[in-house]
Amino acid sequence: MNKRNKELSIMLVLLMLALLTACGSTSGETSNEQTGAESGVNEEVITIGQINWAENIAVTNMWKALLEDKGYNVEFSILSMGAMMQALETGDLDVSLEIWLPVQDANYFETYKDTVNFSESTWFDNAKVGLVVPTYVEEVNSVEDLNEHKELFDGEIVGFDPGAGTMDVTEQLIQDYDLDFELTPSSEPAMLSEIQRSVENEKPIVAPLWSPHSVFSKYDLKFLEDPQSTYGGIEKIHHGTRHGFEEDYPKVNDWFKNWKMDDQQIGQLIDYVESASDPLEGAKKWIDENQALVNEWVK
Structure with a gap:
């Protein structure tokens, strides 16, 4: 093989290696999804x-x-x-x-x-958020009724996780309606336990809740009217x-x-x-x- 042919052969080999490397890089640029779940x-x-x-x-x-x-x-x-x-x-x-x-x-x-x-x-x-009370609390049907019956609830709104959006909106609601109430944070399980104890003993309780939620299939609760729409309408x-x-x-x-x-x-x-x-x-x-x-x- 003369020198010129040898140089051409080397160039062809290098070109083929470059093409193979490029193809390998292209085939590797796939999403996690393509390389993962689809291949099992x-x-x-x-x-x-x-x-x-x-x-x-x-x-x-x-x-x-x-x-x-x-x-x-x-x-x-x-x-x-x-x-x-x-x-x-x-x-x-x-x-x-x-x-x-x-x-x-x-x-x-x-x-x-x-x-x-x-x-x-x-x-x-079709989600809904608001303050709820048991249906047997007949004196209270609106957020505007709460101050008048503050003693029924000891001035407390039983809340859940601090930092939840609904808790922030409830704090705003207290300001909007000038409620003489304190919002007590806890957790959702703790709040539901308080609701359960209150209902079982037919005691008044007011708490922020939302639908969908399984609690409404367990207890007779009603959303309080919110004339100022602080909680909004349909969420x-x-x-x-x-x-x-x-x-x-x-x-x-x-x-x-x-x-x-x-x-x-x-x-x-x-x-x-x-x-x-x-x-x-x-x-x-x-x-x-x-x-x-x-x-x-x-x-």
Whole structure:
């Protein structure tokens, strides 16, 4: 082989190596979703924020069951609402499944609208928030009646998690109506226990609550009228994701947008999850009985 032919051969080999390297780089530039769940060997973890609220525990377990059935790895991160929004902003959390708008979580939307993806799609369109009392408290039917009957409630509104959007709105309500009441923070389970004890003893109690919630199927409670609409009217429940989630998991992102539930469906899911010894098993039971519906979400 003469020198010129040898040089050409070397150049051809180098060119082939460059092409192979380029092809390898291109094929490697796929999303976590393409290289993971679709092949059934996904080592990436989708982290979903969970708050200790009945409907939140229900839907987070439902989505864990659905996504793991599709080959994804899912973990929960137990957080307060404020910490959850911060984690979405920093990218330490992938998804929050429960954001109430336009009123309850408006403060979080205004703070994080540029750094967190708030989905325009909603999964529940008939939510309601307000102060509730047992129906046997006949003297009180409006927020405006509370000061007149302050002694019935010892001047206390029994609240839940500090930092929750509804707690912030309730503080605003106290100012709007000039209520001589104190909002006492605790947790949702503690608040529900107080409601249970009060109802069992037919004692007055006032607390901020929301629908959908399983408590309304257990006790006869009524929402107080809110003439100033501090709590707003009908609320819609959205989900939020970290920036970049849509690119990393386009299919899952679309599935969340397809998700839609009504009062009966979310009520039954909550009941199944709360009745089961393992919330995930309760969610799986609900999925089995509503396969046609969930197939519309994850199509």
